[in-house]
Amino acid sequence: MAIIQLPKNIKYGVATAAYQIEGATTEDGRGLSIWDTFAKTPGKVVNGDNGDIACDSYHRYKEDVQLVKDLGCDIYRFSVSWPRILPNGTGEVNQKGLDYYHRLVDELLAQGIEPMCTLYHWDLPQALQDNGGWENRATIDAFVEYAEIMFKEFEGKVSKWITINEPWCVSFLSNYLGVHAPGKQSLQAATTISHHLLVAHGKTVKRYRELGMTGEIGYAPNTTWKEPFSNQQQDIEACQREVGYLIDWFFDPVFLGKYPAYLVDWYKQKGVTLNIEPGDMEVIQEKIDFVGINYYNGNVARYKEGSGLFDCEDLDMGYNRTDINWPIYPEGFYKVLTYVHKRYGNTPIYITENGACYNDDVENNQVKDQGRIDYLKTHLAALQASIASGVPIAGYICWSLLDNYEWAEGYTMRFGLVHMNYRTLERTKKDSYYWYQKVIQNGWYEL
Numbered sequence: 093m094a095i096i097q098l099p100k101n102i103k104y105g106v107a108t109a110a111y112q113i114e115g116a117t118t119e120d121g122r123g124l125s126i127w128d129t130f131a132k133t134p135g136k137v138v139n140g141d142n143g144d145i146a147c148d149s150y151h152r153y154k155e156d157v158q159l160v161k162d163l164g165c166d167i168y169r170f171s172v173s174w175p176r177i178l179p180n181g182t183g184e185v186n187q188k189g190l191d192y193y194h195r196l197v198d199e200l201l202a203q204g205i206e207p208m209c210t211l212y213h214w215d216l217p218q219a220l221q222d223n224g225g226w227e228n229r230a231t232i233d234a235f236v237e238y239a240e241i242m243f244k245e246f247e248g249k250v251s252k253w254i255t256i257n258e259p260w261c262v263s264f265l266s267n268y269l270g271v272h273a274p275g276k277q278s279l280q281a282a283t284t285i286s287h288h289l290l291v292a293h294g295k296t297v298k299r300y301r302e303l304g305m306t307g308e309i310g311y312a313p314n315t316t317w318k319e320p321f322s323n324q325q326q327d328i329e330a331c332q333r334e335v336g337y338l339i340d341w342f343f344d345p346v347f348l349g350k351y352p353a354y355l356v357d358w359y360k361q362k363g364v365t366l367n368i369e370p371g372d373m374e375v376i377q378e379k380i381d382f383v384g385i386n387y388y389n390g391n392v393a394r395y396k397e398g399s400g401l402f403d404c405e406d407l408d409m410g411y412n413r414t415d416i417n418w419p420i421y422p423e424g425f426y427k428v429l430t431y432v433h434k435r436y437g438n439t440p441i442y443i444t445e446n447g448a449c450y451n452d453d454v455e456n457n458q459v460k461d462q463g464r465i466d467y468l469k470t471h472l473a474a475l476q477a478s479i480a481s482g483v484p485i486a487g488y489i490c491w492s493l494l495d496n497y498e499w500a501e502g503y504t505m506r507f508g509l510v511h512m513n514y515r516t517l518e519r520t521k522k523d524s525y526y527w528y529q530k531v532i533q534n535g536w537y538e539l
């Protein structure tokens with residue numbers, strides 16, 4: 093049996109997001125978000141589930157912080173609900189919204205846990221969506237206005253900021269594939285939004301520097317890996333397009349100052365125009381202190397004309413799958429991390445999301461989620477291998493602390509280290525919670 097020894101200096105954490113755990117969607121002045129609207133649109137979310145109650149963490153945050161503390165985490169990654177702070181997206185600030193996040197952050201600090209705050213985790217104020225949302229360049233400055241309020245309010249308390257979580261999900265998953273809010277299906281809209289998100293990210297980083305803030309700031313793209321089925325050039329190029337869809341498109345502008353030409357051309361062939369305004373590419377390239385990487389799955393793939401957006405099809409290699417039917421592919425995690433390191437250099441990397449969906453239930457006050465433990469074992473081993481090959485990993489943050497609202501899957505899909513009984517709101521630590529607790533404590537585990 094192999095022993096996986098992780099470096100003593102990496103930080104460990106767990107992650108959540110506002111709309112997925114808070115509930116209290118109409119409490120203390122919170123405005124509507126696009127997910128409140130999307131969730132209540134028939135047919136968009138499994139069982140018509142919404143975030144009105146979720147895990148009720150708005151009221152139970154102390155209990156949840158205690159769960160983070162008991163795990164032994166260094167970091168707790170959470171997100172702020174923009175419509176709690178600015179119910180109309182801009183303008184008048186909702187003090188009760190700020191007060192909630194002060195209560196949460198103060199509790200974390202009192203427990204010796206470092207807050208990592210995500211400013212945008214998909215809950216755009218509906219008022220901004222009514223004016224075109226991220227398709228409208230005005231939303232860029234609305235985001236910077238919101239971010240500046242948070243920076244000034246929490247300077248000295250929060251020292252790790254993430255501008256935008258998973259810009260691919262916000263742009264392409266939500267506006268081309270239509271799977272997430274607002275559910276548009278336009279490649280032009282999605283590409284325009286992807287650019288506006290990167291400009292918003294860069295302008296926010298620039299503002300953070302101008303304000304003389306003392307912490308660190310980055311963003312958290314989601315990633316995947318497609319391993320070519322053969323050495324044929326068409327398979328290699330098809331897989332590169334799929335990897336570049338999530339990685340190159342969102343990393344090249346930040347780290348290299350330009351979009352990947354092969355994708356610009358590919359989108360142009362699909363009728364897409366990329367409207368870049370003077371100064372956009374310069375501001376996107378504002379230097380960041382760390383990059384967050386979210387990884388869940390990857391696959392082996394090959395060229396197939398007409399298959400998807402990039403003439404590329406996944407192959408069923410017989411890999412085990414989690415309960416959300418995603419293939420378990422830890423090799424892809426290693427490939428992503430070494431690819432990012434080789435292509436973009438030595439910016440410190442936090443794994444800001446990695447985890448697995450297993451829908452095990454409580455039996456005799458225990459949740460036997462061996463599948464999740466096995467997933468974490470193989471992916472932390474891939475992480476350790478990437479560190480051994482020189483990838484600058486600063487921390488590992490597991491998705492998620494709690495079972496929660498898994499977007500279009502509603503409450504049917506569970507990613508938590510802690511089980512949620514959505515009827516009673518009772519939390520139950522799963523076997524994986526105790527396993528991760530020991531890894532954090534010891535720094536090693538048996539594979």
Ligand SMILES: CCOCCOc1ccc(-c2cn(C[C@@H]3NC[C@@H](O)[C@H]3O)nn2)cc1
Pocket residue numbers: 109112258261265269271314386388445491497498499
């Ligand atoms: C019908 C076609 O479908 C194409 C792919 O459709 C999806 C759906 C969902 C995802 C997805 C979900 N997650 C987990 C979240 N990350 C952030 C945090 O909030 C977690 O809840 N990551 N990626 C990707 C792709």
